[in-house]
Amino acid sequence: MKLHIQKDRVHGRRSPMIYGHFIEHFHRQIYGGIYDPESPFADEDGFRTDVLEAMRRIKVPILRWPGGCFVSAYHWKEGVGHQRIPMFDKAWRVEDPNTFGTDEFVKLCRKLDCEPYICTNAGTGTAEEMSDWVEYCNLVSEGRYARWRRQNGFPEPHSVTYWSIGNENYGFWELGAKSAAEWGRLVKESAKMIKHVDPTTQLSAAALPDVDWNVNLLKHAGDILDWISIHGYWDRLAQENDLASYEQCMVYTENVTRSVEEVHGLLQAMQLDGSIKIAFDEWNLRGWHHPNVHTSRQGTTAAEYLEPRDKNDENWQYTMADAVFTACFLNGMHRQCHIVGMANFAPVVNTRGCIFTHPDGLVLRSTYHVFELYVQQLGDEVLDHWLQDPPTMIMEDKEGRAAAVQLIDAVATRHSEDGCLAVALVNKHPSDAQTIVLNVDQDADSLVLFTINGASKDAYNDVDRQDVTMRQQELGSYRRGMSVTLEPHSVNVLRWQ
Ligand code: AHR
Numbered sequence: 482m483k484l485h486i487q488k489d490r491v492h493g494r495r496s497p498m499i500y501g502h503f504i505e506h507f508h509r510q511i512y513g514g515i516y517d518p519e520s521p522f523a524d525e526d527g528f529r530t531d532v533l534e535a536m537r538r539i540k541v542p543i544l545r546w547p548g549g550c551f552v553s554a555y556h557w558k559e560g561v562g563h564q565r566i567p568m569f570d571k572a573w574r575v576e577d578p579n580t581f582g583t584d585e586f587v588k589l590c591r592k593l594d595c596e597p598y599i600c601t602n603a604g605t606g607t608a609e610e611m612s613d614w615v616e617y618c619n620l621v622s623e624g625r626y627a628r629w630r631r632q633n634g635f636p637e638p639h640s641v642t643y644w645s646i647g648n649e650n651y652g653f654w655e656l657g658a659k660s661a662a663e664w665g666r667l668v669k670e671s672a673k674m675i676k677h678v679d680p681t682t683q684l685s686a687a688a689l690p691d692v693d694w695n696v697n698l699l700k701h702a703g704d705i706l707d708w709i710s711i712h713g714y715w716d717r718l719a720q721e722n723d724l725a726s727y728e729q730c731m732v733y734t735e736n737v738t739r740s741v742e743e744v745h746g747l748l749q750a751m752q753l754d755g756s757i758k759i760a761f762d763e764w765n766l767r768g769w770h771h772p773n774v775h776t777s778r779q780g781t782t783a784a785e786y787l788e789p790r791d792k793n794d795e796n797w798q799y800t801m802a803d804a805v806f807t808a809c810f811l812n813g814m815h816r817q818c819h820i821v822g823m824a825n826f827a828p829v830v831n832t833r834g835c836i837f838t839h840p841d842g843l844v845l846r847s848t849y850h851v852f853e854l855y856v857q858q859l860g861d862e863v864l865d866h867w868l869q870d871p872p873t874m875i876m877e878d879k880e881g882r883a884a885a886v887q888l889i890d891a892v893a894t895r896h897s898e899d900g901c902l903a904v905a906l907v908n909k910h911p912s913d914a915q916t917i918v919l920n921v922d923q924d925a926d927s928l929v930l931f932t933i934n935g936a937s938k939d940a941y942n943d944v945d946r947q948d949v950t951m952r953q954q955e956l957g958s959y960r961r962g963m964s965v966t967l968e969p970h971s972v973n974v975l976r977w978q
Contacts, residue, residue: 483869486893486921488902490865495818495894497542499811500856501598502829503763505549506570506577507771508790514830514838515589516581522842526588531843535836536593536829539852543596543643545762545825546586548572552648553604553656557583557614562633572656573774574786583618584630587639596643598762598825603647603667603687604657611646612674619679645685645710645762646671651694654774661694665701672705683707685760690743696751703753708760708822711740714768715806716879722770722792725879727938727970730766730802731886731909732878734809738817745820758822761814765826766806767833769793793832796844796943801935801970804847804949808907808933808972811855812892815863815905826852844942847949850933851972854951858931858974860894860903874910889915889967902977908967911938916966919959919975927978928959938970 504510518527547555550572559568560582570577583599590597599618601611613626618639620627630639646668650659659667668686675682685708688695695709715733716725725733741759748754770793773779773786780786807826814821826848828834835849873885890907902923908915933951935941940948956965959977967973 482871482889482915483918483920484891484893484904484906485867485869486902486904487865488895488921488923491895492816492863492865493818494862494897495815496822497540497861498596498823499814499818499821500540500852501543501545501762501823501825502536502541503545503549503825503827504829506547506551506555506581507549507573507769507828507832508793509831509838510828510834511581512578516585517838520840526585528589528592529838532830532836532838533592535843535845535849539835539849540856541593541595541829543598543823543825544590544593544829545598545600545645548600548648549763550648550655552600552602553650555602556606556610557602557617561617562629573771574779583614583639584633584635587618587641597639597641598643598645599641600645600648601671603650603659603671604655608667608671608674611644611671612678615641615644615675615678615682619682642681643683643685644675645687645760647687649712650687651689651691661697664694665697668698669701669705672702676705685710685762688744690740692747695744695747699747699751699753703751703757706757709744709748709757710760710762711744712763713737713740713761714764715766717768718770719768720772722789724767724798725802727800727802727911728876729879730806731876731911732884733766734806734890734909735884735886737810738813741813741817741821745817748820754820759820761821761824763825763827764810765833766803767798769832794837796837796846797941799833799846799848800939800941801847801949802938804851804933804972805907805909805970807848807851808855808905809890811851812890812905812907815892815894818863839944844944846942847933847935847940850949850951854931854933854972854974855905858903858976859905860896860901862895862897864893864895864902866891866893872915889917893921904975906965906967906973906975908969908971908973910969912969914966914968916964918962918964920961922961923959923977924961925959925977928956928963929976929978930954930956930965931974931976932968932971933973934968934971
């Protein structure tokens with residue numbers, strides 16, 4: 482098998498925002514996760530300094546908040562000011578203390594040096610409530626909401642550029658769900674009011690690979706939107722926490738960009754692909770486990786619907802399957818960089834996140850190492866590349882259907898600032914190494930191989946074990962036609978120094 486790279490043919494430049502993240506008011510993501518004033522790690526604002534440091538290392542470029550389903554009955558005004566009244570969170574059926582609100586979120590983003598991205602309530606909320614939120618964040622001092630921010634101790638605007646109108650309002654599970662016809666109108670009027678408050682905002686709206694939904698949305702609001710938001714979870718675990726096996730997860734890696742291609746096709750058909758980009762603003766291999774919430778038969782006891790959520794936090798679940806899938810997804814976003822401008826891992830802390838917090842420290846799960854390797858080593862320019870004679874292997878998905886899985890997933894990049902090449906190479910094979918011949922005309926004195934792997938395909942990290950690590954190996958000088966051997970179930974980056 483050969484990897485051919487045309488180093489002088491640039492396919493596109495990927496936005497750093499494809500390495501974005503998401504955090505929701507769910508379980509221990511905010512309270513007890515990133516915001517834990519009682520923790521010995523807490524700083525003066527109650528944020529866990531060890532979590533902040535871990536997020537800085539993966540250079541989080543943008544952070545989406547506060548939901549997710551949570552947001553569709555959330556009223557932002559209850560979460561600012563000196564009097565915070567606890568609310569009953571109707572989405573997840575718990576009390577939210579409201580001690581983490583807009584000001585705390587913006588403060589967090591400033592500490593992380595990342596862009597805040599606020600998702601508004603288009604479930605029970607109104608266009609006016611959304612635009613009031615923008616007044617609060619972005620006007621200097623005009624009107625009651627900007628004045629209120631100043632009274633709350635923030636004389637300077639928060640300058641929040643990225644806003645999403647709604648979450649998954651297309652879904653029966655979402656509070657305040659909408660029909661396609663209703664959605665187009667609501668988005669248009671909300672976007673109009675928001676842009677009247679601050680024309681520099683960049684607006685997204687909830688979408689999905691559904692023609693009727695998106696045609697209606699884009700007919701009404703295509704002229705005012707900057708982004709269209711889609712979500713993807715492949716291993717659906719909401720009701721039963723029956724995780725897909727390594728091989729079943731490899732089948733999922735074959736379609737990580739299908740929804741992007743479908744939405745892109747529609748944008749092209751409506752001649753909007755020049756003005757609207759895709760924000761894949763919730764994605765993860767594993768769906769979140771939260772049984773009995775989106776049904777009329779939901780439980781009434783903690784044991785029925787609250788305690789099962791703790792299962793998301795069990796670290797043994799996040800293996801090399803999660804790392805390999807995450808690498809394949811990010812590779813796909815590189816290949817789609819002409820239309821995908823943002824992607825947000827869901828979530829970043831706890832639940833299915835890449836960082837797990839416990840009272841004495843953190844567990845950096847297998848997916849964390851993929852983000853760290855990619856943001857530190859891959860370039861910003863995506864080069865033309867293709868695999869000659871790529872091997873495939875028949876594997877079965879969770880429904881027992883056979884699928885041909887391409888064993889090697891590669892993306893070639895270049896650092897625009899110094900011209901160095903960096904190639905991501907994933908070996909999906911569950912047990913066998915794969916050797917690949919490199920055909921690129923770029924001699925170098927030093928070729929370095931970075932590898933993320935564990936002792937087996939099911940390796941994972943936990944409080945008392947560090948099975949999945951990132952290793953570095955100097956391969957010496959590079960000459961055209963050199964070959965490299967990739968370990969089974971491994972994520973790799975080759976860097977031409
Ligand atoms: O399972 C978590 C939920 O997944 C998020 O709140 C929602 O946006 C998505 O459906």
